[in-house]
Amino acid sequence: MMSNNGVNFAPFWHNGPAPGSFYNFPQNNIKSNSAIDEYGFQRNGGPITTGTSIVGVKYDKGVIIAGDKLVSYGNLARYHNVDRVFKINENIILGMSGDYADFQFIKQYIDEIILSDFSADDRIVLKPKDLYTWLTRVLYNRRSRFNPLWLDMVVGGMQGEEPFLGHINIRGRSYTNDVISTGYGTHLALPLLREYSEKGPLNEETAQQLIQKSMEVLFYRDCRGYPKYSQANINANGVTVSDHEVKQNWDLALSIKGY
């Protein structure tokens, strides 16, 4: 000890990364691309700043997509009031969950497509199915290079007169359905949504109520949830993106004992 002039060189921190290596995000135990590349660099291919579940519901005349306004950094509620549901053009709405940086990256390209659509001025515009297919190819291409875009996206919109709702996951796998959810929503919201959607087509009002209920459940049960959420509604009248908040009731907290 005296050789250190009496200073104690204990480790700076515990359970953290060794010097020179990465912090391991709690949910992030799958490390893609973690092998050392030809230059000796190691990269973390997993998600860093993430958005949680997205919920999408198709009703008889349109589609609603909702997602809360939180972007997390691991377990930390890092960025509040961030939009994760977007109007892409007059025909398309999009919700994202997964790595927010990866989304910003792909959103740039989507915006370029929309701009060049406008420049062409040929009355041909991107429709939801076009974007859905395109995203499928991009995400599948990236997974095939072992460097996936860490995204789970929900595309909705009006394909002409018909409402459209589709889901694309990190590996480029995709499907369309009447009700779609990502992340924890697949466990928490989907059973609820299916219970109603399987009875037949929903109308706008019940779809709206279902979304509201789903966001409420997700806020209570998902630790990365947030009471504020935004929702995009698209139908023949156009797109509206609006902000909402879960009406919280913590009365039941009093009845929880024993922790």
Added chain:
Amino acid sequence: MSSIGTGYDLSASQFSPDGRVFQVEYAMKAAEISGTAIGLRGKDGCILAVEKVITSKLHEPDSGRRIFTIENSIGMVICGLITDGRAIVNYALKEAQNYRREYGQTIPLKILNERLSSLFHAYTLYSAVRPYGICIILTTWTEQNGAEMYCIEPSGVSFGYYGCATGKAKQAAKTEIEKLKLNTLTARELLNEGAKIIYRVNEDSSDSDTKFKLELSWVGKDTNGIHQICPVNLYEEAKAAATAAMEQGDSDVE
């Protein structure tokens, strides 16, 4: 051009003894034989108006357009060889895209003008290429800088303008534009003025019996800085104002 045909006009990289580059002058000629195009810059926006000559009865009137949009806020009209123009439009689109990827915003018109001018100029420097046979007018409107307008000539020279004209009746159009109080007029009002000028200069020209279609576009405060082909109702209104003004003019003469 006394030295035409003396061999000094074969290459863009050779001066004539009296200090001119004939290839560039030919390019300007090419730009000047096409239908007149004008750009007007008012207090809250710009408009572009073109006399699109329809060379055959069999052509669709909407085809072969002369006004283009770069991204969503910049208007470009081409005067001269349409195909050269389309190449420039593609280049401008790419340039705007590069700028957006780098800086995350629409390319300022000043920058786009510089880059396109450089391209035009580069094509006057080498014997292996020919200059572009077009003049272009660029317009935009932004909250920050207000209305802006530039015109680039085949030589690569470019200026900012309040009002400019290129093409067949460029002189007549310039005279008409000078009569306007441009900085007091709105883009909405300029649409009518633009239409009037195009109709007037067509009437006065020697080949007034050739068919043409008026193309009109605007960008300004009213369009939220979006450059768009003038909506049908405003287009019809402008056209009506133009024909009315012509009849008025005719009766004045009598």
